[in-house]
Amino acid sequence: MKSAAVVVAGLLALSAYYVYLPLPSTVSQPWRLMLLDAAFRVAQETCYLAHFLGFRHHLRTLNFVTGALDKLNVQSSDKVKITDTQFDGIEVRVYEPSTRGGEKTLKRSVVYIHGGGWALASARGGYYNNLCLIMAESLDAVIVSIEYRLVPDFHFPVQFDDVLRATKHFMRPEVLARYSVDPSRVAISGDSAGGNLAAAVCQEITQEENITRRFKLQALVYPVLQPLDFNTPSYQQNEVTAVLPRFIMVRFWIDYFSGSYDFVHPMVVNNHTALDVSQAGPFREHLDWTFLLPSRFRKNYQPVTPAAGQAEIIQAMPALLDVRAAPLLAEREVFRLQPKTYILTCEIDVLRDDGLMYAKRLEKAGVEVTVDHFEDCFHGCMIFTSWPTNFSAGHRTRDSYIKWLSQNL
Ligand SMILES: *[C@@H]1O[C@H](CO)[C@@H](O)[C@H](O)[C@H]1NC(C)=O
Ligand SMILES: *[C@@H]1O[C@H](CO)[C@@H](O)[C@H](O)[C@H]1NC(C)=O
Ligand SMILES: *[C@@H]1O[C@H](CO)[C@@H](O)[C@H](O)[C@H]1NC(C)=O
Numbered sequence: 001m002k003s004a005a006v007v008v009a010g011l012l013a014l015s016a017y018y019v020y021l022p023l024p025s026t027v028s029q030p031w032r033l034m035l036l037d038a039a040f041r042v043a044q045e046t047c048y049l050a051h052f053l054g055f056r057h058h059l060r061t062l063n064f065v066t067g068a069l070d071k072l073n074v075q076s077s078d079k080v081k082i083t084d085t086q087f088d089g090i091e092v093r094v095y096e097p098s099t100r101g102g103e104k105t106l107k108r109s110v111v112y113i114h115g116g117g118w119a120l121a122s123a124r125g126g127y128y129n130n131l132c133l134i135m136a137e138s139l140d141a142v143i144v145s146i147e148y149r150l151v152p153d154f155h156f157p158v159q160f161d162d163v164l165r166a167t168k169h170f171m172r173p174e175v176l177a178r179y180s181v182d183p184s185r186v187a188i189s190g191d192s193a194g195g196n197l198a199a200a201v202c203q204e205i206t207q208e209e210n211i212t213r214r215f216k217l218q219a220l221v222y223p224v225l226q227p228l229d230f231n232t233p234s235y236q237q238n239e240v241t242a243v244l245p246r247f248i249m250v251r252f253w254i255d256y257f258s259g260s261y262d263f264v265h266p267m268v269v270n271n272h273t274a275l276d277v278s279q280a281g282p283f284r285e286h287l288d289w290t291f292l293l294p295s296r297f298r299k300n301y302q303p304v305t306p307a308a309g310q311a312e313i314i315q316a317m318p319a320l321l322d323v324r325a326a327p328l329l330a331e332r333e334v335f336r337l338q339p340k341t342y343i344l345t346c347e348i349d350v351l352r353d354d355g356l357m358y359a360k361r362l363e364k365a366g367v368e369v370t371v372d373h374f375e376d377c378f379h380g381c382m383i384f385t386s387w388p389t390n391f392s393a394g395h396r397t398r399d400s401y402i403k404w405l406s407q408n409l
Contacts, residue, residue: 070125115192117252195223274309335365
């Protein structure tokens with residue numbers, strides 16, 4: 001009896017230790033977030049251990065497990081027709097709201113690209129299906145959600161190319177007409193790694209001469225935009241925070257480029273962009289946050305720029321400098337061509353400054369930008385809007401995002 005009590009107490013202490021995570025006092029619903037984070041960490045670490053023991057790639061296992069749970073909560077609506085089809089060979093899920101009042105007017109439309117570190121989640125799982133369904137209903141818009149192929153079966157630039165191909169197909173006049181979409185009212189949008197793909201594809205399409213149809217807007221939700229500085233103030237501040245700690249984001253980048261995890265530690269200290277790595281030189285000013293971030297976000301953080309680093313990292317993964325992977329590295333002329341932009345950022349997010357720097361560079365290039373910052377919210381929150389991961393942060397960010405689209409698209 002006594003020993004059982006000791007074991008139980010020990011297990012409780014251990015799980016409390018495991019679940020407890022120091023979070024900023026400003027975060028809303030901290031205990032719920034700690035539980036979500038702990039559950040996700042257990043899943044990630046179990047898959048990682050299995051990977052280490054020679055089982056399948058940890059991201060494939062993790063996506064299988066989280067995907068199975070995600071499929072349990074797929075909603076539908078009698079007001080929206082959902083179709084799985086292909087656009088130029090790429091899987092997409094299309095949401096068409098039924099025409100209100102019977103008249104056939106042209107609708108607005110959003111091309112949506114889901115997040116998940118280029119490796120996780122699905123347009124057909126509950127999280128993103130339910131988001132797109134609500135967008136279709138509340139905006140009375142046609143939503144195209146792209147089921148691009150994932151890491152670790154496919155690597156950069158496959159994800160970019162899939163999204164580009166599906167998007168270009170959809171933007172063809174006869175395809176827009178088939179879905180009764182108004183060609184002058186189409187937006188591109190995505191969250192996290194999907195925001196990365198949305199921004200990169202938007203840049204690409206604005207530069208292609210032969211495309212006459214362009215996006216009216218882009219809406220980026222806590223996007224990933226650069227892999228050169230893992231010591232921006234938000235990376236330093238949120239190094240070990242919930243859902244997306246810094247080393248996990250670095251691993252997602254490495255997996256995207258099919259690189260080696262030996263580079264995780266050197267990249268965390270910015271060795272890949274040290275002053276003696278000449279290839280990185282030309283890009284430095286594009287992400288100089290001492291200049292691009294307002295002081296309330298810079299706080300007292302100092303830039304991390306080692307004098308000597310490891311040039312072999314960029315040699316092994318040249319895509320680190322490719323604008324299709326890192327839209328923040330684009331030249332000013334490309335920024336000038338971008339449409340009106342919405343960027344949602346969260347304070348409890350290593351990627352906050354990726355979004356804020358992108359906003360500043362767009363603004364400097366003359367593009368109209370809305371930054372929608374949430375002081376008490378965390379990375380990934382927008383999809384967490386129902387049991388067992390129901391967060392007020394999810395409802396508030398989603399409502400604000402949809403409201404902006406509704407007023408501007
Ligand atoms: C644009 O269209 C012209 C004429 O149809 C063609 O010759 C050219 O190769 C196209 N350019 C691109 C970049 O596709
Ligand atoms: C960063 O690079 C320096 C110089 O090559 C090296 O001495 C140091 O060990 C590296 N740091 C890490 C964490 O790999
Ligand atoms: C989910 O959270 C929202 C906002 O906090 C709340 O209004 C709603 O009632 C919750 N729904 C459930 C099923 O708990």
